[in-house]
Amino acid sequence: MENSNKRIVLTGFMGVGKSTVARFLGYLLKCKTVDLDSVIEASEKRKIAEIIEADGITHFRKIETENLQKILCESDALIIALGGGAWTMEENRRIIKSNNLTSVWLESTFQHCWRNISMSKRVRPLARNKTQTRKLFDERQNFYCLADWHFVIKPELTSFEIARQIAEEMFSIEI
Numbered sequence: 776m777e778n779s780n781k782r783i784v785l786t787g788f789m790g791v792g793k794s795t796v797a798r799f800l801g802y803l804l805k806c807k808t809v810d811l812d813s814v815i816e817a818s819e820k821r822k823i824a825e826i827i828e829a830d831g832i833t834h835f836r837k838i839e840t841e842n843l844q845k846i847l848c849e850s851d852a853l854i855i856a857l858g859g860g861a862w863t864m865e866e867n868r869r870i871i872k873s874n875n876l877t878s879v880w881l882e883s884t885f886q887h888c889w890r891n892i893s894m895s896k897r898v899r900p901l902a903r904n905k906t907q908t909r910k911l912f913d914e915r916q917n918f919y920c921l922a923d924w925h926f927v928i929k930p931e932l933t934s935f936e937i938a939r940q941i942a943e944e945m946f947s948i949e950i
């Protein structure tokens with residue numbers, strides 16, 4: 776892959792499509808990808824929703840940071856999909872920057888995220904109610920906009936097309 780030293784993290788609100796875009800990006804760039812939430816579920820042997828519901832969000836954030844740290848030290852994956860809250864934690868942003876990763880915000884409207892959240896089978900404890908989720912979405916814009924790159928997601932684009940656009944614009948790969 777071109778620019779093979781470039782490692783990126785994908786951030787953005789729940790439902791924006793970070794995990795799917797990361798998978799397609801890995802396919803297009805022929806490189807390894809890793810999904811932080813999946814790593815947490817595998818190491819904890821529990822679903823994210825179970826962890827948050829049983830142990831609370833503070834505990835989840837702690838293991839999220841530990842697993843992020845572990846991935847950055849031990850994995851050779853070039854594309855890392857974060858969970859929607861990971862980038863909002865200052866400690867995580869510091870770790871990501873100090874490991875020289877480029878952060879990419881998949882920026883989209885609340886309507887787009889909410890539609891995907893509502894259609895998904897995944898249980899998201901922080902997105903159970905539309906009004907509260909909208910509030911969280913608004914609060915988080917201030918953190919997401921700290922990312923190095925902002926990709927505005929047009930709702931008509933598929934996750935594959937978004938991945939292709941990122942591959943072309945960030946990695947100069949013609950597809």
Ligand code: S3P
Binds near residue numbers: 824
């Ligand atoms: C969270 C987002 C989730 C997951 C957890 C917390 C958040 O990931 O990490 O439920 O705080 O926004 P997705 O963004 O993949 O849904």
